[in-house]
Amino acid sequence: MSANQDRFFALMVDKLGVAPEELTTEATFESLEFDSLALIELSVAVQKEFGAQIDETALTPEDTVGDVLRTIDAQLVTS
Amino acid sequence: MELTSPLGLVAGAWYPPESQSVQDAVARGDIDAATARDLGYVSLPVSSAVAPPDMAMEAAREVLLRCGVRPEKLSLLLHASVHHQGHDAWSAPHYVAERLGAHAAVPIGLLQQCNGGAIGIETAAARLLADPEAGPALVTTADRFLMPSWDRWRSDYGMAAGDAATAVLVHRADGTHPAELLLHAIGTTVATELEVMHRGDDELNATPMGHSPVIDVRRTKRAFIKAYGVEWFTKTAHDRIRAAVDLCLRRAGLAPDDPRLRYAVIPRLGTKAMDEAYLPPLRESTSAELLDLGRATGHVGAGDLNASLADLAQGDRLAPGQYAVVLNGGGGFTFTAMAVSRP
Numbered sequence: 001m002s003a004n005q006d007r008f009f010a011l012m013v014d015k016l017g018v019a020p021e022e023l024t025t026e027a028t029f030e031s032l033e034f035d036s037l038a039l040i041e042l043s044v045a046v047q048k049e050f051g052a053q054i055d056e057t058a059l060t061p062e063d064t065v066g067d068v069l070r071t072i073d074a075q076l077v078t079s
Numbered sequence: 080m081e082l083t084s085p086l087g088l089v090a091g092a093w094y095p096p097e098s099q100s101v102q103d104a105v106a107r108g109d110i111d112a113a114t115a116r117d118l119g120y121v122s123l124p125v126s127s128a129v130a131p132p133d134m135a136m137e138a139a140r141e142v143l144l145r146c147g148v149r150p151e152k153l154s155l156l157l158h159a160s161v162h163h164q165g166h167d168a169w170s171a172p173h174y175v176a177e178r179l180g181a182h183a184a185v186p187i188g189l190l191q192q193c194n195g196g197a198i199g200i201e202t203a204a205a206r207l208l209a210d211p212e213a214g215p216a217l218v219t220t221a222d223r224f225l226m227p228s229w230d231r232w233r234s235d236y237g238m239a240a241g242d243a244a245t246a247v248l249v250h251r252a253d254g255t256h257p258a259e260l261l262l263h264a265i266g267t268t269v270a271t272e273l274e275v276m277h278r279g280d281d282e283l284n285a286t287p288m289g290h291s292p293v294i295d296v297r298r299t300k301r302a303f304i305k306a307y308g309v310e311w312f313t314k315t316a317h318d319r320i321r322a323a324v325d326l327c328l329r330r331a332g333l334a335p336d337d338p339r340l341r342y343a344v345i346p347r348l349g350t351k352a353m354d355e356a357y358l359p360p361l362r363e364s365t366s367a368e369l370l371d372l373g374r375a376t377g378h379v380g381a382g383d384l385n386a387s388l389a390d391l392a393q394g395d396r397l398a399p400g401q402y403a404v405v406l407n408g409g410g411g412f413t414f415t416a417m418a419v420s421r422p
Binding site: 030035036037040041043044056057060061 | 111113114117236237297300301304308309351
């Protein structure tokens with residue numbers, strides 16, 4: 001499991017209103033009913049919490065929570 | 080705006096014969112299926128052949144014909160638009176007035192973003208109230224949203240743009256001209272602190288279309304959300320929408336649950352955007368049945384409210400004595416609610 005998963009999941013629940021029971025690394029943003037504006041809020045929240053840059057314009061509804069988590073992990077390792 | 084007595088309205092809209100269905104847009108990749116669901120449109124009218132001022136002419140001619148008002152009797156021609164009208168450093172309102180034969184009408188262009196048509200009616204009302212000799216005023220709107228300058232499905236969040244023109248004749252309702260609707264009250268509120276939403280963190284430049292080759296409101300909205308968050312917009316919009324509707328109903332002498340108030344007509348934005356920004360405050364202000372007239376037109380630039388007046392004027396939704404409150408908003412921001420009734 002990613003070292004950042006607990007923090008990221010807490011952020012998704014506390015800041016973005018995702019129900020904890022729906023939150024898995026396989027969950028797509030479409031399944032979580034994230035629209036374009038919610039993806040922008042996600043990128044802002046990730047930037048504030050982790051200092052990691054998520055390009056929300058590159059995210060699609062088919063991308064998963066795990067995809068974003070891997071981006072965070074990669075940026076934190078290289079920084 | 081407080082009206083001393085109701086004004087008469089005759090309202091029409093012109094839509095091009097061509098349209099694009101949402102299924103076609105999804106199949107062509109113009110929009111993804113999830114966003115299409117959130118928008119909730121079934122189709123968008125497309126005006127490939129007719130430019131906006133000529134679209135406005137079509138709507139205006141039909142309205143003047145219906146009410147029997149000669150163009151030379153008009154005192155004012157207000158033309159509102161959002162996007163390119165067909166030429167640069169040139170006045171579309173003067174073109175419309177000239178082609179229409181409205182030679183005594185003062186042509187004025189309104190750059191009010193998407194609330195331009197509504198503000199046009201408010202400005203027309205002010206002219207009629209201020210000048211007892213002024214003849215009827217005509218408010219037109221017209222826009223088309225064509226590539227390469229505007230991607231009707233993707234230039235903005237929360238809406239897709241349809242091509243249409245509207246014309247609303249405003250007169251004194253003194254029996255001289257027919258009135259399809261009576262205008263009883265207008266409530267307009269302002270939120271200029273949200274102007275930044277359509278500018279983002281862009282600098283003001285010296286060249287038209289210099290920020291992006293295609294109008295990209297999504298970019299400025301992303302910058303806005305990153306700087307201020309969605310909640311600030313939603314909270315401010317709710318506050319001003321509620322105030323506009325409350326003001327309008329109070330001025331019209333209508334209680335929120337008044338049995339005469341048949342409909343609360345909503346703007347032609349995407350369904351999800353309306354559910355989040357417009358419906359909560361509207362529901363707090365009135366229990367009238369919600370009426371959505373925009374699923375087959377899309378958001379028609381400066382003319383959403385005026386197009387809905389056209390639908391109310393020409394259809395049989397309102398029985399004599401029944402009222403509707405028609406709501407609209409536009410970037411900048413202003414929010415307008417109008418109370419109209421069937422005579």
